[in-house]
Amino acid sequence: MTQQETSQFRRICEQAGLAVTHQRQVIYEVLAATDGHPSPEEVYARVRRRIPAISLATVYKNIHLFIESGIFDQVSMHHGSMRVETNRAPHYHLVCTGCKSILDMEGGLPGLKEIEERLPRGFRVERLAVDVVGVCEGCQKQVVVQ
Amino acid sequence: MTQQETSQFRRICEQAGLAVTHQRQVIYEVLAATDGHPSPEEVYARVRRRIPAISLATVYKNIHLFIESGIFDQVSMHHGSMRVETNRAPHYHLVCTGCKSILDMEGGLPGLKEIEERLPRGFRVERLAVDVVGVCEGCQKQVVVQ
DNA sequence: TGACATACGATAATCATTATCGTAGGCTTG
DNA sequence: CAAGCCTACGATAATGATTATCGTATGTCA
Numbered sequence: 001m002t003q004q005e006t007s008q009f010r011r012i013c014e015q016a017g018l019a020v021t022h023q024r025q026v027i028y029e030v031l032a033a034t035d036g037h038p039s040p041e042e043v044y045a046r047v048r049r050r051i052p053a054i055s056l057a058t059v060y061k062n063i064h065l066f067i068e069s070g071i072f073d074q075v076s077m078h079h080g081s082m083r084v085e086t087n088r089a090p091h092y093h094l095v096c097t098g099c100k101s102i103l104d105m106e107g108g109l110p111g112l113k114e115i116e117e118r119l120p121r122g123f124r125v126e127r128l129a130v131d132v133v134g135v136c137e138g139c140q141k142q143v144v145v146q
Numbered sequence: 147m148t149q150q151e152t153s154q155f156r157r158i159c160e161q162a163g164l165a166v167t168h169q170r171q172v173i174y175e176v177l178a179a180t181d182g183h184p185s186p187e188e189v190y191a192r193v194r195r196r197i198p199a200i201s202l203a204t205v206y207k208n209i210h211l212f213i214e215s216g217i218f219d220q221v222s223m224h225h226g227s228m229r230v231e232t233n234r235a236p237h238y239h240l241v242c243t244g245c246k247s248i249l250d251m252e253g254g255l256p257g258l259k260e261i262e263e264r265l266p267r268g269f270r271v272e273r274l275a276v277d278v279v280g281v282c283e284g285c286q287k288q289v290v291v292q
Numbered sequence: 293t294g295a296c297a298t299a300c301g302a303t304a305a306t307c308a309t310t311a312t313c314g315t316a317g318g319c320t321t322g
Numbered sequence: 323c324a325a326g327c328c329t330a331c332g333a334t335a336a337t338g339a340t341t342a343t344c345g346t347a348t349g350t351c352a
Binding site: 061 | 338339340341342348349350
């Protein structure tokens, strides 16, 4: 965590109206440094390496604050627990119903314009979540084996 | 439930390898007759009007069997509990983060062709889930009031 | 520095969902 | 159509994820 990063984090907190705390900063840094779509438990595990005494509740509370402030997003789940979207670039997801993996596909989606043109009056779009749901190559083989 | 519907249900069960039971049929009929995206609790409430002694666990088990068999889908949640997709037509969702409502928008999904061209080798697509996440007109007003 | 607001940690509580298990009912075969 | 097997049912305990509570500690601002 360079001084640059710290001052950037201070700016983020100021905009969101959040106090700057050590725990909050480490949670932020862990999220920003994590590829993929970590669950709160995974975030907790990583943060504990730097703050062993941190509480799981603190991790949950801060993840929610970040999501409410739009600093991170939430991945829509086709399974179990919540996941944090740490990828800020436009992309969509390949979701495997077998192994529950979520793979990012970079780049915009075709056909977005048409969708946006047809929105009902007054609906304010925050983001677009597109998931291609199916079965990955590995899981297709496993089903045959079973 | 006409005789036609019953024989249709028998066919569905046969294809899925499921026994034909009264409870299962009522759960199926309730799902097929429900607009929107009912939660298991909502399904339970409706089914109980016809089978007061049914167990919530039975409702959950059958919903899962239907989803596994592809008879119904699961809505990806941007909040709370699971929901069943009872709309068999291609459509996408408007999800309000305020009131948690899910509105169906018929037709006009992004071009599957372009997406499929970019898929990794071996991924078998089952369905496409497109959710436009935002705030509906009503909830935007309420926020101002608060 | 002092006062107040917010955050933290520990843990209890809640909520949705799943597992267990004994009984009942559907389904196939003789 | 009876016997036996397999699946399903109902009741309820257990689980797992998330949230609420509350007393203490820390950040913020005058």
